Amino acid sequence: MSITINLKPIRVIFCFLFFVAGCITKNPILAQQKQHSIDKVFKEFLAHDWMRGASVSFKVKSLEKKNIDYEYQSTTSLTPASITKLFSTSVGLKVLGEDYKYExxxxxxxxxxxxxxxxDLIIHGAGDPTLTLRNLDSVIVSKLPDLKEIKGAIIADASLYGRVTTPPKWVWEDLGNYYGAGVSSLNINDNIYGVYLKTGSTGSKSTINEIKPITPYLTVESEVLAGEKGTGDNSFIFSSPYSDSHIIRGTLPPNRSNFRVKGGVTNPEYHTIWMLADTLASHGVKVDENQLKVVYNSEELEKSLPLCSAFSPTLSQIIDKTNKKSVNLYAEAIAKTVSIMETNSILPDSITASLIRNLEDLELSDEGLFLEDGSGLSPFDAFSANHMVTLLENIRSTDYFDTFYNSLAVTGTSGTLKYFCRYNQAKGRVIGKSGSMRRVKSYAGYVKTVNNDTLVFTVIVNNFGCKGKEVRKALEPLMEELAK
Incomplete structure (x- = not known):
């Protein structure tokens, strides 16, 4: 008796096993090649002359295929700048929830x-960083459409935060500028005002054309000079919290007829009620602008009746702008609100301790983790690439990860990464956040590779000897290599 054996299925199984075995043996080789390529490009970055005195903390890790884990001084704590906002926004989502609204x-x-x-008309500050004059005015007018006169005062209830507005470790050079506006109980229109200046020939003093919005209680003195052609805006507004006197110094582009410099409102509560009074007056409501009061102790307020409320966008919407546009005011507000919720305290140490405690829940070590604010504006903030990579990896298992992830910018497309990697293979493949301040450049986020892997990375560079733009450009080949 003869037996016939069909060899076709055996060949199929053999080929399949051969393919699997090949993948098993090839993957380590490909991983080694990838690591070698990353190492090569990264060392080329370190070899620049302006990196001789610099410090770097770098880490990249594969999340899907688990075959990439490259680091360089990844546990060294450095000044991180605005990638710090990834800490405060993630903690905000954890504690407050994505649907939270300020009232x-x-x-x-x-x-x-x-x-x-x-x-009296009383506005009770809730620390909402997104409150606009239009929103506040509209809810009042819609509730009192026939309002003709306010015989009493317009009062700002600033009892939530009192006079504690600005983190103590911020530097004086930042305090009068729009990005250095502190978070108050009442904030209005991002706490920004504009100074419009006329500049002349290089070296000449610039003159102020106007200030918008018109704020008669605010004095701004110009000591700013016209700089060299092509030097851009190198001006700074100097002031301090609750000061109505600001000085602008530095240089501006020459021969401009109406150059705008954005200043930070340093007395937001009074600014809010002054703007409201002025707007109500424009509607024909009789108000006494001499009766504008800011009250910092709730016990000084008379018993009142509720009228209406102005609500903020959801926290998910606030965080989207915080991370994409890198808004310090919003990040600080979120950090303060978390501290109020958890400790009923807005003392600086309570705010940062609350942030760190929640980060520890995401398995971050507090060793080498130093926070002085929620935005990264303080040069005394410090943490490592390993800290941030741990957050970015572990947050993926939370129920708020999608909201967090969608708040990040995309290379060559949006937010603070719009001009980063516009012309290489990393365009559209790096989703994250950048950070910049004097002698600091940082990036953190996720990379979608061409072979369907997801990498998580952080790179922090301090004390380089060139302009920040050069560092950004020099890091683009590294991002391109990660994306391959």
Whole structure:
């Protein structure tokens, strides 16, 4: 008797096993080649002359295929700048929830008869960093469409934060500028005002054309000079919290007829009620602008009746702008709100301790982790690439990861990464956040590789001897290599 054996299935199984075995043996080789390529490009970055006195903390890790784990001084703590916002926004989502909204309540004393408020109008600050004059005005007008007169005062209830607005470890050079505006109980229009200047020939003093919005209580003095052609805006506004006197110094582009410099409002509570009073007056409401008061102790407020509320966007929307546009005001507000929720304290040490405690829940070690604010504006903040990579890896298992991930910028496309890697293979493949300040450049986030892997990375560079733009350009080949 003869037996016939069909060899076709055996060949198929053999080929399959051969393929699997080949993959098993090839993957380590490919991983080694990838690591070697990363090492080569990274060392080329380190070899630049302007990197001789610099410090770097770098780490990249594969999340899907688990075959890449490259690091260079990854546990060295350095000044990180704005990638710090990834800590405060992730903690904000964890503690407050993505649907959280700030509520700015409005109340009144006395009574309202025939469109006349015979009493005070009180705006109760909730620390909302997104409150706009339009929103505040509209909720009041919609509730009191026939309002004709406010006989009493317009009061800003600043009892939530009192006079504690600015982190103590911020530097004086930043305090009067838009990015250095502190978070108050009441904030309005991002706490920004504009100074419009006329500049002349190089070396000449610039003159102020106007200030918008018009703020008669604010004094701005110009000591800023016209710089060399092509030097850009190198001006700084110097002031301090609750000061109504600002000085602008430095240089601006020459021969400009109306160059705008953005300043930071240093007395936001008073600024809010002054702007509101001015707007109500433009509607025909009679108000006494001499009766504008800021109250820092709630016990000094009379008993009042609720009128209406102005609500912020959701926290997910706030965080989207915080990370894509790198808004210091929003990051600081989130950090303060978390501290209020957890400790009922806004003392600087309480705020940062609350952040670190929540980061430890995501398995970050507090060793070498130093936070002085929630935005990264303080030059005294310090952490390592390993700290940030740990956050970015572990946050993927949370139920708020999608919201966090969608708040990040994309290379060559959006946010602070819009001009990063526009012309190489990393365009659209790096999703993350950048950080910049004097002698600091940092990037952190995720990389979608061409072979369907996901990498998590952080690179922090301090004390380089060139302009930040050169560092950004020199890091682009590294991002391109990661994306391959």
């Amino acid at each position: 700015t309540k409005v109340s009144y004393t006395g009574e309202i008869v025939d469109g006349v408020l015979d009493g």
